[in-house]
Amino acid sequence: MTEPKAPEIIVIGAGIIGVSSALALLRAGHRVRLLDRTGVAAETSSGNAGAFAFTEIEPLATPGIMRKAPKWLLDPLGPLAIRPAYAARIAPWMLRFWRASWLDRYEGGVKAQSSLMTLSRAALERLLPTVDGETRIRREGQLQLFESQSEFEASLPSWEARRQQGIRFDLIEGQQAIAEIQPGLSPRFTHAGFTPDWINVVDPAQWTRHLGQQFVAEGGSLDTAEVRALTPGESWVEVVTSTGSLRAGQVVVAAGAWSHHLARGLGDKIPLETERGYNTTFASCDFDLRTHVTFSRHGFVVSKIGEGVRIGGAVELGGLQLPPNYKRAEILLRKARSFLTGFDPEGGTQWMGFRPSLPDSLPVIGRSPTAERVIYAFGHGHLGLTQSAGTAELVAALAAGRTPEISLAPFAPQRF
Numbered sequence: 001m002t003e004p005k006a007p008e009i010i011v012i013g014a015g016i017i018g019v020s021s022a023l024a025l026l027r028a029g030h031r032v033r034l035l036d037r038t039g040v041a042a043e044t045s046s047g048n049a050g051a052f053a054f055t056e057i058e059p060l061a062t063p064g065i066m067r068k069a070p071k072w073l074l075d076p077l078g079p080l081a082i083r084p085a086y087a088a089r090i091a092p093w094m095l096r097f098w099r100a101s102w103l104d105r106y107e108g109g110v111k112a113q114s115s116l117m118t119l120s121r122a123a124l125e126r127l128l129p130t131v132d133g134e135t136r137i138r139r140e141g142q143l144q145l146f147e148s149q150s151e152f153e154a155s156l157p158s159w160e161a162r163r164q165q166g167i168r169f170d171l172i173e174g175q176q177a178i179a180e181i182q183p184g185l186s187p188r189f190t191h192a193g194f195t196p197d198w199i200n201v202v203d204p205a206q207w208t209r210h211l212g213q214q215f216v217a218e219g220g221s222l223d224t225a226e227v228r229a230l231t232p233g234e235s236w237v238e239v240v241t242s243t244g245s246l247r248a249g250q251v252v253v254a255a256g257a258w259s260h261h262l263a264r265g266l267g268d269k270i271p272l273e274t275e276r277g278y279n280t281t282f283a284s285c286d287f288d289l290r291t292h293v294t295f296s297r298h299g300f301v302v303s304k305i306g307e308g309v310r311i312g313g314a315v316e317l318g319g320l321q322l323p324p325n326y327k328r329a330e331i332l333l334r335k336a337r338s339f340l341t342g343f344d345p346e347g348g349t350q351w352m353g354f355r356p357s358l359p360d361s362l363p364v365i366g367r368s369p370t371a372e373r374v375i376y377a378f379g380h381g382h383l384g385l386t387q388s389a390g391t392a393e394l395v396a397a398l399a400a401g402r403t404p405e406i407s408l409a410p411f412a413p414q415r416f
C-alpha cells in the first residue's frame, strides 16, 4: 500500500465504533482512512441483538454481585460462565470487577454511564436524518420480564437509579397487562418493566455496512489491512500493517476486543477482556414479536432482525482463542421455545461474538497516556451499538482538540 500523501487520521477497526468514528471525523473536515483486517462489520458488530439500550446505565458489577455470581457459575450453561481453561487468566480482571462493585465506584459508574447514554441518544437522533436512518430502525421499546414478586422487588433499586437519571419506564404487574404489550408469553412472567425509548436497528450488520458505505460515499478511504504495531514519531504515528506502513497525523484505535494488543505495543496496559456471547438467528418467524424482550433472570433477549428473530445473550469468560461452545446458544433457544407460546421456528444460524469489556463496564475513550496522537475508543462491552454515535462525537472532539461534551475522566485509559 503506497500513499502519495499521509492520511490525516487513520481509524483501526471497522466495527460499529470505528465506522461511526470515521464518519464523524470525515464530517468534521478531516481526511480519514479506515482500516480493518477483514472488512466492515466483520466481528462483534455484525451479530449483536441490535438494540440501542439507552436505559442500561448500571455497570454489570453491581453491589452484592459477588454473592450471586458463584450460584450462576455452578451452572456451566447458565447466564454467566468461566471456561475452566481460562479461569486463571481472567482472575486479575475478576478482581477489578469485584472492586468496581463497591458502592462508591458503582455510583460513579452509573453517573458516567448515564452521561454517555444521554449523549449517545442525542447523537443518534442527530445522525439518523443525515444517513437516511429512520427506515433502518424500529422504535418499539423493550419489555424486561420478571418471574415473581420477589424477583421484581429485587429489581426496584435499578429502576430507581434509572428514575433518578430521568429515564422513562412503566412498571407492570400481571399477565394481562404484560400481554397488552407483548402477547404470547408464558404465564410464568408476572411482572415487567417497559422502556419505551429503546430503539432497535433492523439489522446491526446492515446498519454498520450502511454507515461504512456512507463514509466511502462522502470521500473516506476504506482499506483491508491488519495493523500490527503503532510507532509514535515526532509529528505523526507510523502504522505498521500487513500490507505496508502508513503515516498518520492521528490514529484512532477502535479494534474492539483486540484493541489492547495495539495499546500494549505503545506501553499502555489496559485490562480489556472479552465477554463472549451467543445467539441463534431465524430468517423468518411466525411469532408476533412486538418489542425487544429481555428475560432478566436467564440473561438473554429476543429481538427482531430483518423479517426474522434473534435469540441470544449470555456471558462466557473464555478469551479470544478458545473454540465456541454452541451449547450455550442451544440452551437459550430451548428456553425461548418454552417462554414464547407457539414459537417453534426451524433451522437458524448460530453465532458467537466477542464483547470488548473492561471490568467497570465503561469503555475507554481518550488519548493514550504514552502516545498523544493515538485516541482510544474501545471496550463498550454490552453497549457498543448503543454508544456508537456518542462515542463518535467524542472521538471527533478529541481529534479536533475541542472540549468533549461530557467529562471523559471516568473513561480515561489510565484509570486502572
Ligand SMILES: Cc1cc2nc3c(=O)[nH]c(=O)nc-3n(C[C@H](O)[C@H](O)[C@H](O)COP(=O)(O)OP(=O)(O)OC[C@H]3O[C@@H](n4cnc5c(N)ncnc54)[C@H](O)[C@@H]3O)c2cc1C
Residues within 6 Å of the ligand: 012, 013, 014, 015, 016, 017, 018, 035, 036, 037, 038, 039, 040, 041, 042, 043, 044, 045, 046, 047, 048, 049, 050, 051, 052, 053, 225, 226, 227, 228, 254, 255, 256, 257, 258, 259, 275, 276, 277, 278, 279, 312, 313, 352, 353, 354, 355, 356, 378, 379, 380, 381, 382, 383, 384, 385, 386, 387
Ligand atoms: C450476543 C451479543 C449481543 C449484543 N447485543 C448488543 C445490543 O443489543 N446493543 C448493543 O449496544 N451492543 C450489543 N452487543 C455488544 C456490541 O456488539 C459490541 O459492544 C460492539 O459490536 C463492539 O463494536 P466494536 O466496533 O468496538 O468492535 P467489533 O465490532 O468487534 O469491531 C472491531 C473490528 O476491528 C477489527 N480489528 C481487530 N484488530 C485489528 C487489527 N489489528 N487490524 C485491523 N483491524 C482489526 C476487526 O476485524 C473488527 O472488524 C452485543 C454483543 C454480543 C456478543
